[in-house]
Amino acid sequence: MKPFPKIRFRLAVLVVCAGAVALVALAAVSVVQVIRGDTSSIVDRPVHARTLKQGFSILSQRHSNKCGLRPESLDSVATNGRLQGSCCSPMKFSHYTEQLSGLAQYASMTEIPQNPYDVSVRLAKRLTSYSDRIKLTAQQQTTYDQAVKLADEHGPCCCHCWRWTAFEGQAKYLITRRQFDANQIAHTWDLEDGCGGA
16 A cells, blocks of 8 residues: 555645635735724835835835824724825925935934834824823923924924824924924924925
8 A cells, every 4th residue: 555645635635724724814814904994004014125216116105194194093003003105295206315314313313203104103103192291391382383483394294194293292302302492393394294295
């Protein structure tokens, strides 16, 4: 007798069955995520590109960064997810490189994202919490108000979405903990603009 063909057949059946189970499980997870509206956790991963051009090409096709995403809606997004892409206008490569170059000077500050088109949900939630938790003195509020007037968008963002609240909280942190002045806050906001275009 030659038992090897039977053994090989059984192994093949087991491999096929295991593969089928894995596919069903993956499909089930994806369906649940879509039902919950958490599509960002399916496709949006941290971008690790070899060149700026490659990173730009990837992020310009992502759309989990939305104008309609409210601060309170961040809780519905996976904590390890990403908010990627531009929310209003198509991204422009020349402006993208200028932003990343400018933000590089703040690499040691974890409160400032290194890429405005690829922000972790975890950081967005932390910055948003600062908006309510950190209280400004009268002098610090004057600094903030001056920054609003100086910023290109006349505030942390062009609309009152999650970015506005997050970068409002960020500004409060930078003013109270890092002693940023109005010009520094406005410049940081301009570099972090995630609306695209420019």
